[in-house]
Amino acid sequence: MSPFRYAILLGISIYAILLFAFPGVPDADIFYHFSVAKLYLKEGFVSRLPWPEIGIQSREFTDYHFLFHIFQIPFLLLPVEETIAIKFFILISISTLLYQVTDYIQKESSNLSPYFVVVFFILGSVLFTGRMLFGRGNLLFFSIYFLSLRFWNIKYLKWIFVFSFLSVWSYSGFPFLFFTSLFITVLEYKREHTQLFLASTLGILVGLIVHPSFPFQFKGYFIELIIQSFPPPGVEAIAEWLPPTRDILILGFLPILPLLLLSFREKIQNQFHSKSFVFLFLGIICLVFTGSSLRIFEISWLMFFIFIFLNISISKKYQVLAAIVIFVIQFPIVYGKMGQQFRSSETKYGYIVTEWIRFNIPKGEKIFLSWADYPYFTFKIPEYRFLFGLNPLYAWSFHEDRYFTQKAFFEGTTQGFQHIPKILDYNTVVINKFYYSFSNSEFKRLSTDYHLVFENEKYGVFVKTNPPNNSKKEITIPNK
Secondary structure: OOHHHHHHHHHHHHHHHHHHOOOOOOOOHHHHHHHHHHHHHHHOOOOOOOOEOOOHHHOOOOOOOHHHHHHHHHHHOOOOOHHHHHHHHHHHHHHHHHHHHHHHHHHHOOOOOHHHHHHHHHHOOHHHHHHHOOOOOHHHHHHHHHHHHHOOOHHHHHHHHHHHHHHHHHOOOOHHHHHHHHHHHHHOOOHHHHHHHHHHHHHHHHHHHOOOOOOOHHHHHHHHHHHOOOOOOOOOOOHHHOOOOHHHHHHHHHHHHHHHHHHHHHHOOOOOOOOHHHHHHHHHHHHHHHHHOHHHHHHHHHHHHHHHHHHOOOOHHHHHHHHHHHHHHHHHHHHHHHHHHHHHOOOHHHHHHHHHHHHHOOOOOEEEOOOOOHHHHHHHOOOOEEOOOOOHHHHHHHOHHHHHHHHHHHHOOOOOHHHHHHHOOOOEEEEEOOOOHHHHHHHHHHOOOEEEEEEOOOEEEEEEOOOOOOOOOOOOOOOO
16 A cells, blocks of 8 residues: 555544544534434434424424435444444544545645654644544535545536535535635636636535525524624533633644744745645634634634645654654543543433433423433433423524523522423423532422432432323333
8 A cells, every 4th residue: 555545544543542442422412413313314304303392403403414414324224332333433534534634735745744644633633633533514524625625626617516515515614615715716816716716606505505404504504603603691601612721722732833833934935835825814814713612723723734734844754753753742642631521421321311211201201401411312212302402502592581491490590490390391300410410409409399210420310299191100220
């Protein structure tokens, strides 16, 4: 095999170690995506989701990850345990992106060793590597994004249209492809680039209109791209919306900072790669907005990475040395951080609770459950309905008063909060003690309408003391 293929194989091996060295998956959201894929496999395309009570998906499902979900379906058919199937999906998705990025750099800057590129792509940022291993739709989008850049030639005009069309069906970040093609056209004004830009823009527009979620996709994209950038006051901020801390920025950028300075030093009296300033500009713009979202950080790092590796000039000997040094220093850090992430997403306690519910709660009942646990519960017990629908903004958009009412329950600080599940007509309440320990203990102490029937280290399960029309079946405890 060529060095390029060996380098990609090395990269896949590193990713496999990070994924399979720990039980579970590194982020719970992937369970939600596989829940949707399961639903498609069972019922075909749907216009609403059957699970959330408070969430616009219960009446108008906007699947801006549609292509991402379709690609997951074959993995559901694998004869392996479901978590392993999910890991295989993540591994193939992230390896595809690795291939696309490395191949693009190799074609644009042939003087770099593929080992040098691969090692820095995987280990150049602890945060970037971790977020890529989450298995989000951005993996598919950026694979399509770099395919577009690799085919950015007038003879592939139709393919540019197709890739742009598919980018809209894969991830809400498709405007990034539009701005990239626009800046390339402005920076290198040629008739060819103008035609390519128009083909890309037309593909994006057609993808927006000819969409599986029509006509709900427009509201979904508005929430995802606009509302999420400026969350309403009082809405609970999920981790992705929070600005990165100083430690995260250091872990994110410190390893590639010397390479960035080196690329400027080498090129200051020479010619920069013709398209590289597009990536530099995009990286700077994203870095400015990194303070509002970790999603923006990952794009910023990727753009700086492309700028550096299109311009850096370094001997083969030092490329090998730099790759070895970054591996020795960064791999233990990444491994340790990913271990922490896997532990924080541990599902063994969730599995026990979902099995308890399956044995003791009639199918189809509503369960009062927080947004943080929604992905795993819909994946394991999709026969039930749940209070929440993944993202707080989708609950807020569905019914603002109900959203803040349930939020008051989980915060546990509002007088009379223990009556909220009864007011909203829920017979079963599940509280995550890791996130809401105060509301769990206070609900147990104050509520006269519910009693604790099951708990483990992570969850407490409460049922109504005298629920109407309740089946009299005896409570059972599933085997662990």
